[in-house]
């Protein structure tokens with residue numbers, strides 16, 4: 330579809346325009362260097378130039394905590410809760426986070442589709458923005474560049490004077506209706522460069538991981554890993570959850586609640602009697618990395634790490650997913666050279 | 670972004686809401702285990718295969734995956750044998766007939782009975798592993814002429830912990846069943862064999878190519894049983910294992926039950942050994 334141009338000076342008007350018809354969620358500054366997706370009240374507080382939001386938009390479709398059912402203990406009956414559709418515009422989403430939404434869709438909507446997720450997810454519209462990779466991003470290595478418009482209804486590409494606007498879907502066109510923009514014919518800016526890379530094509534990574542099950546890197550990482558689960562918490566494609574019942578203080582009603590869980594936590598695989606199937610931190614780290622680059626990729630044909638760099642940026646022990654994977658690749662190549 | 674994987678009109682199920690079923694009978698099996706007979710609403714058939722499980726739901730307490738212990742050949746109600754080990758199973762131990770419990774399921778991949786039909790059936794069950802295997806055993810007994818020999822090897826920690834003692838006694842007498850039992854530690858009046866379950870296997874005379882085996886027991890048991898069966902010359906292709914992992918949803922969403930890349934609630938709990946021989950976390 331045609332391109333148009335949004336001058337920097339009109340960005341506020343554009344957000345106001347969106348707000349007349351929709352709730353708008355967008356990146357806001359949270360601290361000196363941190364940003365978060367929040368509901369926009371003041372358009373001036375929106376930051377479209379940002380390196381990374383703390384949590385992704387995942388929290389709107391899979392909330393950190395939500396009710397799966399309410400029950401009445403007097404009558405032993407349960408009812409599904411009313412789930413509110415998100416029905417909003419997500420402005421300023423990076424390409425890797427949109428790729429992550431696609432992966433969440435896969436988990437919750439294929440096989441046996443889940444109602445809670447679907448209801449929330451259905452009304453979401455996305456306005457993507459390009460970004461300049463920082464020292465943690467490596468999305469290019471998993472095939473998602475900063476200008477990738479996949480998943481966006483409208484996409485904004487950074488330009489020195491404002492934003493180049495691509496309208497990609499009918500929904501996107503509807504968002505722009507009533508907000509006239511001049512056409513834009515100039516070529517797009519050059520590709521941004523990533524400083525972080527995984528040095529291997531995705532298709533051979535599965536094979537390399539297959540052969541790296543007993544690699545020393547798992548034990549080495551385990552020495553500094555705190556098993557805190559932060560890397561799971563911040564990951565936009567981690568979807569594992571726990572389920573627990575809550576009983577009201579009156580004792581006659583309650584709810585079944587689900588909350589985010591993480592495979593790096595020791596109790597994740599614990600069963601009654603005390604058996605823990607991934608007892609060692611090394612086994613859990615391997616599981617996390619294999620899920621991102623092998624298990625789920627084998628099953629769905631796409632990497633489940635979208636290269637956002639959050640897990641590395643957030644790890645207090647300084648454990649880097651890129652370093653782990655590159656180490657495996659390097660050693661696999663060295664091995665191949667020796668045996669060749 | 671369009672939801673491309675969704676077709677219009679696609680039905681989204683209430684994945685987590687249980688149906689309310691009724692406990693119709695409660696029978697104490699041992700100090701720790703109880704057998705529950707359960708009727709689905711309206712007396713509906715559960716429609717399960719041997720080896721499948723349900724999620725048992727007690728509001729305010731939680732949910733637990735529990736195997737279906739009765740054979741699908743026995744209609745109207747189904748049975749579950751449950752060991753008291755934690756919150757939910759403890760509360761359930763106090764339940765009497767007439768109480769309602771929530772049931773979701775049946776879930777998982779059960780025993781593909783067609784692979785056993787016409788063959789000699791070898792069941793290796795350790796401890797509570799007899800509970801799910803009982804579904805298959807009774808299936809074979811109810812359709813006895815569709816199968817060859819029925820060989821049951823059962824191991825228990827002690828003779829006081831033996832489950833379904835009335836049925837064990839019946840199998841012992843039944844000429845259509847070859848029943849072997851061993852306990853790790855026998856009480857003074859135990860007359861049977863002592864030793865771990867693998868000690869039952871070497872003495873078995875098997876028609877190897879014609880024998881199909883299903884194994885279920887505590888996590889430590891599988892590796893030794895599989896090694897022993899292989900040692901006897903039973904091909905991997907003839908071995909099925911029923912595995913257990915922590916579960917939180919039963920429907921392939923929560924990620925808890927994974928063995929490497931395999932979801933036990935979807936691909937298991939019953940696995941064909943060649944399918945998991947390469948999974949390092951399996952055995």
Ligand SMILES: Cc1cc2nc3c(=O)[nH]c(=O)nc-3n(C[C@H](O)[C@H](O)[C@H](O)COP(=O)(O)OP(=O)(O)OC[C@H]3O[C@@H](n4cnc5c(N)ncnc54)[C@H](O)[C@@H]3O)c2cc1C
Nearest residue numbers: 600601732733734735736751752755756757758914915916
């Ligand atoms: C496929 C399958 C079939 C099973 N069949 C039987 C059976 O026939 N009889 C029987 O007595 N037990 C069976 N179990 C084990 C049974 O699920 C656990 O003993 C039970 O979940 C313990 O729940 P609790 O609330 O009493 O214990 P807690 O320790 O309080 O458990 C809390 C929660 O942890 C999880 N959990 C704990 N232990 C297990 C476990 N072993 N497996 C999976 N999740 C667990 C559950 O989500 C449970 O709700 C089976 C497990 C699986 C996976």
Ligand code: SF4
Nearest residue numbers: 554555557558560644
């Ligand atoms: S964030 Fe770092 S320390 Fe915490 S579990 Fe993940 S790798 Fe280990």
Ligand code: SF4
Nearest residue numbers: 564634635637638640
């Ligand atoms: S594994 Fe790390 S880098 Fe990859 S998507 Fe998750 S948080 Fe981002």
Ligand code: FES
Nearest residue numbers: 918919923924934
């Ligand atoms: S039990 Fe939740 S994915 Fe298998």
